[in-house]
Amino acid sequence: MIAPVLSLVSFAVVAAAHSNHAQKPFSGPHRDLWYNTIPGDGGTQADAVYSGITTFGRLPYYPCLASEEENFDIAFIGAPFDTGTSYRPGARFGPSGIRQGSRRLNLYGGYNVPLDANPFHTDFKVLDCGDIPVTSYDNTWAIRQIENGHNSLLMRKPYTDADKKGISKAGKVLPRLITLGGDHTITLPLLRSINKAYGPISVIHFDSHLDTWKPKVFGGSPSEVASINHGTYFYHAAMEGLLRNDSNIHAGIRTTLSGPSDYENDGYCGFEIVEAREIDTIGMNGIIERIRNRIGTNPVYLSIDIDTLDPAFAPATGTPETGGWSTRELRTILRGLDGLNFIGADLVEVAPAYDTNAEHTTMAAADVLFEVLTMMVKKGPLVASE
Known part of the structure; x- marks a missing residue:
């Protein structure tokens, strides 16, 4: 015995x-x-x-969608969806892969040296809320599940400063969510959820692809369901009024196009473009300056496709593109955005089945989110200025 x-x-x-x-x-x-x-x-x-049980950075786990008893300031939530991909599937395993890659984030205590803060030791409550239940059989229903699941958490009272005036439409302080994808289609339901809370929002989009293609160009749009995918979600977001015009920006772009008209359409969606190759001319500081000047003091949503990184650093993704940034460069650029008013974030397109045995991609994804989490903790709850 x-x-x-x-x-x-x-x-x-x-x-x-x-x-x-x-x-x-x-x-x-x-x-x-x-x-x-x-x-x-x-x-x-x-x-x-x-x-132990695998959560992001070994944070405490609470089944937030099953119970509202636990309040939080920042929460990680998974969206295991990948039926909007155009090339390699597998990002439904992204949330679990990113969590696995994050296990050693606080191996030595979790202190972020460049940002001079420790997001794991703070007065703010940070949780891992697990995953949103997402069907793999019906994209329309899955997208609704992601929107409603995210909004259920977003609209709750935060652990800190719930009694103060916030920048949301209701004038309340709201918690902030970091979503683990999933393919990039999930950003559309997330923006729909955010729109209910904040209205049209500015977006910083790190990616190798524009993702603003018209459905008839990307996928052919044989049906309404097929028209929403990981290359068209920003087009739909723009058409639905979810984006704050002329204050959005792409960074890391290096994809091939159907033609110059793709850039024209991107402009209609309210984006400025920073090409990946511009790092060779304006450097990391120049890219940081471009992003900060574009966003200003607006509340901003951050969406990061792991294929921003070169496949040498992140091979496990749905549509890899050579000529990307290194992990060090992306993390440095992100840290240069410290102080912006991030109301939420996602990291998408991690498909662990294509990773190396050394978990290059999942560790890179976790490290990128370590920077995002640290910036959110440093900023604190987004209270309204007097």
């Missing part, structure tokens, strides 16, 4: 330890196994980053 008892005790200890990254004292017949090797010496054994 010793083995079963050990197994049950081990599971209980790991589950308890996961919520605060250190194993709590407990009693039982094998108590000494979880203390220092000398019985009675005191102290507990540190929890290993490779043990």
Whole structure:
């Protein structure tokens, strides 16, 4: 009977330890196994980053869609959807892959040296809320599930400053969500959710592709369902009035086009373009300046396609494009946006099946979101100025 008892005790200890990254004292017949090797010496054994249930950065988990009892300031939520892809599927496994790649983010405590902050040790409450249930059989229904699931969390009272005036349409402070994709189609229902809370929003879009194609150009639009995919969602967002005109920007673009008209259509959707190759002429600081000048003090939504990175750094994605930025360059550019009014973010198109055994893509995705989370924590709740 010793083995079963050990197994049950081990599971209980790991589950308890996961919520605060250190194993709590407990009693039982094998108590000494979880203390220092000398019985009675005191102290507990540190929890290993490779043990425990996998959440983003080993944050506490709470089933937020099943219960409203737990408030939060920032939450991670997965949207495992990939039936809007045009090339390689597999991003439905993106949320779990990104979480796996994030396990070692706080291996040494989680302190972000360049941004001088630790997003894992803060007075703000940060949770992993798990995934939105998403069907793989009906795109229209799945998109509705993502919108409603996201909005259910977005409209709740935050843990901090719920009594203060915020920048939302209702004048309230709202929590902020970081969504783990999923293919890039998910950004449309997310923007629909955000529009209910904030109205038209400015967008910073990191990607190798424009994603503003008219459906008749991208996919042929044989039906209304087919017209919404990971290359057309910004077109639909613009047509629905979800975007704040002339304050949106793409960064990292390097795709082939059907012709110059694609750029013209992109302008109709209210975007400025920073090509990936411009890093060779204006440098990272020039790109940061372009983005900041475009956005100003507007509330802004951040959408990051992992294919912004060159396939050498992130091979596991639906539509890889050579000639992209390195992980270091993207992280540096993101940190240059510190202080902007981010009301939410997503990271999409991680398809772990195409990754290396070393988990290059999922670790890169997690590290990029580490920068985003740190900036949100530094900024704090988005209260209205007096």
